Amino acid sequence: xKIGIVNAGNLGLHLAIPWIRRGHDIMLSKDAALxxxxxxxxxxxxxxxxxxxxxxxxxYGSMADAAGFGEVVIMSIYFPRLAETLQLLQDNGISLxxxxxxxxxxxxxxxxxFNHYHxxxxxxxxxxxxxxxxxxxxxxxxxxxxTMPATLLDARKWTTDYVPGIIFxxxxxxxxxxxxxxxxxxxxxxxxxxxxxxxxxxLERLGLLLHLLVENEYQGDSNVVFDVMxxxx
Numbered sequence: 001x002k003i004g005i006v007n008a009g010n011l012g013l014h015l016a017i018p019w020i021r022r023g024h025d026i027m028l029s030k031d032a033a034l035x036x037x038x039x040x041x042x043x044x045x046x047x048x049x050x051x052x053x054x055x056x057x058x059x060y061g062s063m064a065d066a067a068g069f070g071e072v073v074i075m076s077i078y079f080p081r082l083a084e085t086l087q088l089l090q091d092n093g094i095s096l097x098x099x100x101x102x103x104x105x106x107x108x109x110x111x112x113x114f115n116h117y118h119x120x121x122x123x124x125x126x127x128x129x130x131x132x133x134x135x136x137x138x139x140x141x142x143x144x145x146x147t148m149p150a151t152l153l154d155a156r157k158w159t160t161d162y163v164p165g166i167i168f169x170x171x172x173x174x175x176x177x178x179x180x181x182x183x184x185x186x187x188x189x190x191x192x193x194x195x196x197x198x199x200x201x202x203l204e205r206l207g208l209l210l211h212l213l214v215e216n217e218y219q220g221d222s223n224v225v226f227d228v229m230x231x232x233x
Contacts, residue, residue, distance in 0.1 A: 001178075004070025006063045007031055007085070010150035011104055012076045013041065015186055017048045018155065020057055022185040027059040029066035031081065048154075064092035072100045072178065073139075075132060079108050079119070082128065086135045096139035100175050102168075102182075103129040103200070104145040106207050118208055129170065129200035140175050143200035144168035144183065146207070148225040155187025164227045165191040167206075169199050191228055 001024045005012040008028040016026050030037040038060060045055045059069070067073050067089055073096060077085045082105070105128040107119040129143045145153065147167055155163060166188045168179055176192060183190040193199060206226050214222050 001025065001182075002069060002071045003027070003074065003182075004066035004068070004072070005029065005074040005076065006066050006089075007075075007077045008037065008041075009076055009078070011145065011153060012074060013044050014150050014153040015074065015104075015145065016041075016058070017045065017050065018186050019182070020050070020054050024185070025059070026057070027061050027066045027069040029061055029063040031063065031078070031085070034060045062092075064089055064094055067094045067096065068092075070099065072102065072182065074102050074104060075128075076104045079105060079128070080110055082131065086132070090135070094136075096136040099139055100142065100171065100178055101132060101136065101139045102142045102144050102179065103132055106146050106204050108207075118204075118211075123201060123204060127197075127201040127204055129197050133197055140171050141197055142168055142170040142175075142179050143197070143203050144179060145186075146203055147210075149222055152223060152225060153186065153188075158187075163188055164225045165189040167191045167193050167203060167228070169193040169203060170195060170197050 003019060003024050004027045005016060006029055008016060008030055016028060020026055028037060028041060041058060042055060061069065063085065107122045107128055108116045109119045110116050129141055133141045144166055158164065166183045168190060171179060172195065180190040210224055210226055214220060214224050218224055
C-alpha cells in the first residue's frame with residue numbers, strides 16, 4: 001500500500017518502521033530540510049533494527065508530495081502550524097479526494113517556555129479531524145493513533161500476550177478494513193468506535209484523562225495507555 005506521512009515526527013516514524021517491514025511503500029515528509037529527515041530516519045531505523053534494504057525503500061518529499069503520493073495519508077502536523085500547513089497543501093493543489101486520511105493529531109499548543117498543553121478552547125469548538133474534513137471534504141477521514149505516547153507505538157515494548165488496542169473512528173464501511181489492517185500491521189489491536197467524526201473529539205479528550213492518570217496515579221511516568229478490555233465469561 002502507498003502511504004504518505006505528512007510531517008513524520010516521532011509518531012510518524014514509529015508507524016513507518018513496522019509498515020516498511022510489512023512491505024508498504026512509504027513517502028516521508030517534514031517541515032524541515034529533507035537531509036535532516038533522512039539522517040534521522042537512518043539513525044532511528046538502525047536503532048529499530050531495519051536492514052539497509054528496508055531503509056533504502058523509504059521515499060522522501062515535501063509535505064505536498066507525501067499527500068499526493070499516498071493512497072493512505074497520515075496527518076501528523078504540528079498543531080500550532082496546522083492552519084498554515086493545510087493552506088500550503090491546498091496551494092499545491094492537494095484535495096485528498098477519495099483518499100483515506102488518518103488524523104493522528106491532538107490539539108496541543110505550546111507556551112513561551114515551549115511547554116505543551118491541550119488547547120481547551122479549541123477542543124470545545126471542534127477537533128483536528130473535523131478541521132481536516134472541512135478543509136478536504138472529499139477525503140475519507142479517520143481518527144487513530146492519537147491515544148498513546150508516540151514512544152509506546154512500538155509493539156516490541158509490549159508482551160506477546162498483551163498488546164494494547166488502537167481506538168479509531170470515522171471513514172465509511174468500505175474503508176474500515178484498510179485502517180484495521182494498518183493498525184494490525186503496526187502491531188496493535190484495532191478497536192472501532194463508529195463513523196461519526198464528531199466523536200473524534202472524544203479521542204482527543206482521552207489525552208486529558210491520560211495526563212491526569214500520569215500525574216495522580218503513576219507519579220509522572222508517562223508510559224501509560226488507555227485501553228478497553230473485554231472480559232471473557
